[in-house]
Amino acid sequence: MKTHWNIQTSVGEFVTDNALCAETFEDLSIDFCCGGDTTLEKACRDKGLEPEGVLGQLKLLENRETDQDADLDQLTPAQLTLHIESKHHEYLKKVFPRISDLLDKVLNAHGERHPELKELKTTFTHLREDLEPHLLKEERVLFPLIRKLESQELGANMKAVAGPIHVMLTEHDRAGDLLKEIRELTKGFEVPDDGCQSFQLLYKELxxxxxxxxxxIHKENNILFLKVNPSICLG
Ligand SMILES: [Fe+2]
Ligand SMILES: [Fe+2]
Known part of the structure; x- marks a missing residue:
């Protein structure tokens, strides 16, 4: 039971406590990753929503915790880096080329009647070009550093990770902005009436x-980085 949940709880904390809250926040367009330290009250007010009503919806999820993500907060930073790599990095590496191909196909077939597809391709390409090297920086620099830190090879030198974490936080903000643009360009992933099956699949994948x-990003910003060096993420 998450008895401590109230409207002053941060939106990131809701998702850390129960990953199902992410779905509710996605539906309400509340940013829980880069804006994870915002209180539920402020996040709701910014969207013109009633905080107590949203809190009620979130509390309904209390008894429906997801299996594998429920205990993430219990993992050590090193274990978290491995979880993030295997679950999210591997997924992105597979899906980026798939979506690029699909986007080309849909653009060829529908580009004339749907000029927004050209812009969508530009924005998606920016996202891919930003995130692919970002994943490598985490895998080759930051995550190995976190694992070394945990095995005490670096002693308690938290400063060693401060620089790389700052860079990652900035890149996460940029990815968050590009995802917002994609949502706007696709009108919330609503397939137009003349959209073919590939069009539908493209929006579903996006x-x-x-x-x-x-x-x-939530797992990195609000769980991993916070565990490694809380002073970096606050403010
Ligand atoms: Fe990552
Ligand atoms: Fe990241």
Whole structure:
């Protein structure tokens, strides 16, 4: 039971406590990853929503915790890096080329009647070009550093991770902005009436990409980085 939940609880904490809250926040367009330290009250007011009503919806999820993500907060930073790599990095590496191909196909078939597809391709390409090297920086620099820190090879030198974490936080903000642009360009992933099956599949893949990347960034910003060096993430 999450008896401590109230409207002053941060939106990131809701998702850390129960990953199902991410779905509710996605539906309400509440940013729980880059804006994870915002209180529920402020996040709701900014969207013109009633905080107590949303809190009620979230409390209904209390008894429906997800299986594998429920105990993430119990993992050590090193274990978290392995979880993030296997679950979210591997997914992105597979899905990026798939979506690029699909986007080309849909653009060829529907580009004339749907000029927004060209812009969608530009924005998606920016996201891919930003995130692919970002994943490598985490896998080759930051995550190994976190694992070394945990095995005490670096002693308690938290400063060693401060620089790389700052860079990652900035890149997460940029990815969050590009995902917002994709949501706007696709009108919330609503397939037009003349959209073929590939069009439908493209929007479905993009919607899943958004949800998975929000959760991915949330796990890094609000769980992993906070565990490694709380002073970096606050403020
Ligand atoms: Fe990552
Ligand atoms: Fe990241």
């Amino acid at each position: 919607k899943f990409l958004e949800a998975d990347t929000h959760l991915h």
